[in-house]
Amino acid sequence: MDRRPGLSARLKLTLSYAGFLAVAGALMLAVVWGFLLRYVPDNSQGLLGISPNRYLLVHTFAPAAAVAMAFLLVFGLVGGWILAGRMLAPLTRITAAARTAGSGSLSHRIRMKGRRDEFRELSDAFDSMLEQLESHVAEQQRFAANASHELRTPLAVSRTLLDVARKDPTRDRDELIERLQTVNTRAIGLTEALLLLSRSDGGSFTRESVDLSLVAEEAAENLLPLAEQRRITLDVTGGEARTRGSAELLLRMVTNLVQNAVVHNLPSGGTVTVHTETQDGAAVVRVENTGQPLSPDVVPTLTEPFRRGTERVRTDEHAGAGLGLALVHSVVRAHDGTLDLAPRPVGGLRVTVRLPGAP
Numbered sequence: 001m002d003r004r005p006g007l008s009a010r011l012k013l014t015l016s017y018a019g020f021l022a023v024a025g026a027l028m029l030a031v032v033w034g035f036l037l038r039y040v041p042d043n044s045q046g047l048l049g050i051s052p053n054r055y056l057l058v059h060t061f062a063p064a065a066a067v068a069m070a071f072l073l074v075f076g077l078v079g080g081w082i083l084a085g086r087m088l089a090p091l092t093r094i095t096a097a098a099r100t101a102g103s104g105s106l107s108h109r110i111r112m113k114g115r116r117d118e119f120r121e122l123s124d125a126f127d128s129m130l131e132q133l134e135s136h137v138a139e140q141q142r143f144a145a146n147a148s149h150e151l152r153t154p155l156a157v158s159r160t161l162l163d164v165a166r167k168d169p170t171r172d173r174d175e176l177i178e179r180l181q182t183v184n185t186r187a188i189g190l191t192e193a194l195l196l197l198s199r200s201d202g203g204s205f206t207r208e209s210v211d212l213s214l215v216a217e218e219a220a221e222n223l224l225p226l227a228e229q230r231r232i233t234l235d236v237t238g239g240e241a242r243t244r245g246s247a248e249l250l251l252r253m254v255t256n257l258v259q260n261a262v263v264h265n266l267p268s269g270g271t272v273t274v275h276t277e278t279q280d281g282a283a284v285v286r287v288e289n290t291g292q293p294l295s296p297d298v299v300p301t302l303t304e305p306f307r308r309g310t311e312r313v314r315t316d317e318h319a320g321a322g323l324g325l326a327l328v329h330s331v332v333r334a335h336d337g338t339l340d341l342a343p344r345p346v347g348g349l350r351v352t353v354r355l356p357g358a359p
Contacts, residue, residue, distance in 0.1 A: 009091075010084040017080030018073055025072040029065050090119035094126055106134040154187035205246035205334075209358050212241040212250065212285050213276040219255040220274055223262055231268045234258070238276040241283035243355040245335040253331040254285060256324045257351055261289035265348070282337075282354045291348035299341045299349070303329040328353070 007015075093110055100108045109130065112123040158180060165176050213236075220236045227234040243250075254274070261272040270290040277284050303325045325341075328351075332339045337355035344350055 010081070010088055013084035013087070014077060014080035017083065018076030021072045021076035022069065025069050029069075032061075032065075090123060094119070094123055097126065097130075101130055101133075106130055106137060151187065151190060154183045154190075157183045158187075205249060207244045208247060210243055210245055210247050210250050212243060212254070212283050212355070213239060215247070215251050215254050216258075216274045216276050216285060219251060219258050222255065223258050226259070227262050227272065230262060230265065230270075232262055232265055232270045232272060234262065234272045234274075236274045236276075238274075239278070241276040241278050241285065242358045243283040243335065243337075244358040245355065249331045249334070253328050253353070254287075256328050257285070257287040257353075260324045261287050261349070261351075265289050265291045270348075278357055279354075281357045283357050285353040285355075286350065288344065288350045289348045290344075290346070293347045294343040294349060296343060299343050302341060303339065325351075 090112055093112065097108055097110045109127045110123045111127065112120050114120060161176055161180055161183070165171055165173075216236050216238075220234055224234060258272065258274060265272065272287070272289045275284075275286045275288075277286075329339050332353055332355070335355050337353060340352040340354075342350045342352075
């Protein structure tokens with residue numbers, strides 16, 4: 001943004017210091033005049049009949065006062081310039097760091113030393129902001145690279161199938177159409193998940209009162225056929241848990257949690273429990289499932305986009321792109337909530353979502 005040039009902060013402070021000293025000097029002279037010289041008689045005899053009189057004192061005092069005022073003014077300008085430079089030195093470093101960050105380099109840090117004051121608090125806050133920005137930009141770049149890779153895979157498969165069909169006209173058309181439909185379905189699902197993830201990250205949704213117990217029942221009802229197909233018991237327990245947010249995003253959040261719990265479970269005879277409650281003024285959704293034991297080191301990484309724990313990778317028709325828990329995390333964050341993942345001692349995962357309660 002173009003701005004008209006003006007006085008620098010250092011020059012303004014310098015003039016302020018010099019002006020303050022000049023005013024203080026003028027006040028001192030006024031005090032001398034008001035409480036000393038005005039009581040000296042202005043006649044030839046002077047005070048108590050003894051010279052000098054007011055005329056002589058004024059003419060003797062005035063040149064010295066003028067010299068003192070000039071000295072104060074020069075001293076104020078020089079000293080103010082030096083002091084202002086020392087005071088504004090941290091701000092100069094912060095400005096240089098901001099310009100460096102504006103040019104695209106987010107790895108630079110100020111790391112100002114010394115005791116805590118306003119400039120050092122500003123410096124620490126700026127360093128913290130740069131660190132978060134660098135982490136966010138790196139995450140977005142990694143996300144874009146992974147998304148490109150995931151979207152390229154179904155497109156490459158589709159092209160391969162079409163090339164095979166072109167070279168072999170006798171190939172079964174029904175099989176080709178079915179495989180293309182499967183690949184396209186995964187690509188569409190991935191695209192919709194990416195759009196939903198972007199929408200939840202941007203926070204562009206209307207908030208309304210939502211009962212998470214009803215959302216959990218709807219999600220469980222939709223996924224009940226999948227659970228029955230895998231011979232998994234799906235239970236919904238608890239009571240009302242109201243929050244404010246997007247009903248669509250919250251339904252997708254709970255659906256992803258339940259679907260993950262069903263898909264990443266025991267081969268047969270597993271259980272999934274969805275529990276809702278209001279606890280300490282917060283709406284809580286807890287999803288627990290049986291399954292293989294998970295390493296505590298793997299669990300924190302499951303919310304990263306396109307990250308799949310090695311114990312949870314699937315190759316069947318329900319193999320995902322690694323966006324399930326990433327979407328959950330994004331929706332929870334957009335609703336100012338918290339997400340906690342913990343491995344169960346006997347195997348499986350316990351996911352707890354806490355959202356601000358609504359009256």
